[in-house]
Amino acid sequence: MGSRHDLKLELTGDGERPVFMNIAYSIIREIERGRLKPGDPLPGTRALSTSLKVHRNTVDAAYQELTMQGWLVARPSRGTFVANDLPEPAGGETPPPTLRAPLDPAGGTARPMLRVSDGAPDARLMPATQLARAFRTALTSPAFVGGGDYSDPRGAIRLRTALSSYLISERGLTASADDMMITRGSQMGLYLAAAALVEPGEAIAVEEPGYPLAWSAFRAAGARVVGIPVDAHGIDVDRLAAIADREPELRAIYVTPHHQYPTTVTLGASRRLKLLDLARRKRLVLIEDDYDHEYRFEGRPVLPLAARVEAEGVVYLGSLSKLLAPAVRVGYAIAAPAVLTRMADRREAIDRQGDVPLEQALASLIEDGELRRHTRKARRIYGEKRDLFAAAIRRELGQHVAFDLPAGGLALWLRLRAGLDAETWAANAAQVGLAVSSGVKFVLDAAHAPHAFRLGYASLTEIELSRVATLLKRTIDR
Incomplete structure (x- = not known):
């Protein structure tokens, strides 16, 4: 094989297995194809982790798993090698290997993940019966059966109107139906917001640690992602200010102020005021992701930043998926008219309209109080x-x-x-x-x-x- 640093792995995975198991599968595949032969050395964990852009301990876990199963052998002070007692492949490519299922340490029998x-x-917990009834009603309504005009990329006007009333009473937002767009989950809202606000190469500041799917949406829209540290009080506004001073192409700030993702902390009043002031002075748009506003167990929910900011300075994102079930892919965005128009133009290019029967059914759940x-x-x-x-x-x-x-x-x-x-x-x-x-x-x-x-x-x-x-x-x- 040559130097142990020559190993090139093509990681494959379905998103369900842990990364270390994907690495283990890939190494076994190389062994069974004959590209790794008995006795061949493997790269050190540091070198392979650098090559794969994963944590060193992830590679170490893969090596431990394969050593335990007999594919590899660890030799003190020398490194990790392909086991010598493996048979040479007979030629051709073999079917993908099967790793043993996880073991229960108590009984040693395979257990589901x-x-x-x-x-x-x-x-x-989802009110499935009520939602199904409302969905059937929407499917048989004269407007739907008669082929009414459902082409508005902002979503069904009935749901936007119902949500507007709901958000006024529940979150203190004074947004009308015309200020709102219904999206297929918050992920679409994140992408459309970035596409409407940022030109390719311009930057969006994000919390770190933070929400990686938001970063993916922003990058897909052509934005650079700049991380801002998060501490026990939320996003570090002083660090954000310093970066804003030296980043002339910074256009927006993505925040989860109510329950920061992933640390769960709430952005305090002092930092909220400093953040709002910074955004105003630097003419930065706040992308506020209020993904689970209703789930507040002590005291009243904190008012969104959008309740204090002029419409031009914020894009507010929410989701009904967190209220019902992940499979119900319905979110919403509130923004200034010009921003909303740009978002609608981009949405129309890929998805002319939303799921109209579902949107009508959800409007029914809001109107009759079922959602509350x-x-x-x-x-x-x-x-x-x-x-x-x-x-x-x-x-x-x-x-x-x-x-x-x-x-x-x-x-x-x-x-x-x-x-x-x-x-x-x-x-x-x-x-x-x-x-x-x-x-x-x-x-x-x-x-x-x-x-x-x-x-x-x-x-x-x-x-x-x-x-x-x-x-x-x-x-x-x-």
């Missing part, structure tokens, strides 16, 4: 789950992690004590059937990844919440 979301709601009733019920249940999960984490992991009980939102942000590595712990957990999101997922530069986990609790049962804590405890020292 328990996946902890980053904060998804529980789809089982569902929200009150979900808020109570999620608050109870938060407390149960927090108690389980304290009981099982109290000496190993720290977290601030969030006033709202659907996830905990666990900070690991010094000496613990989040990537290694996540890899260990995956071995026993637990998938969790570690801090490296939420940063622009893996070298600055916080040793932390974001653990969504809302979609899990009480038994599953307890099991998450138990499995994390079991795998901390593996």
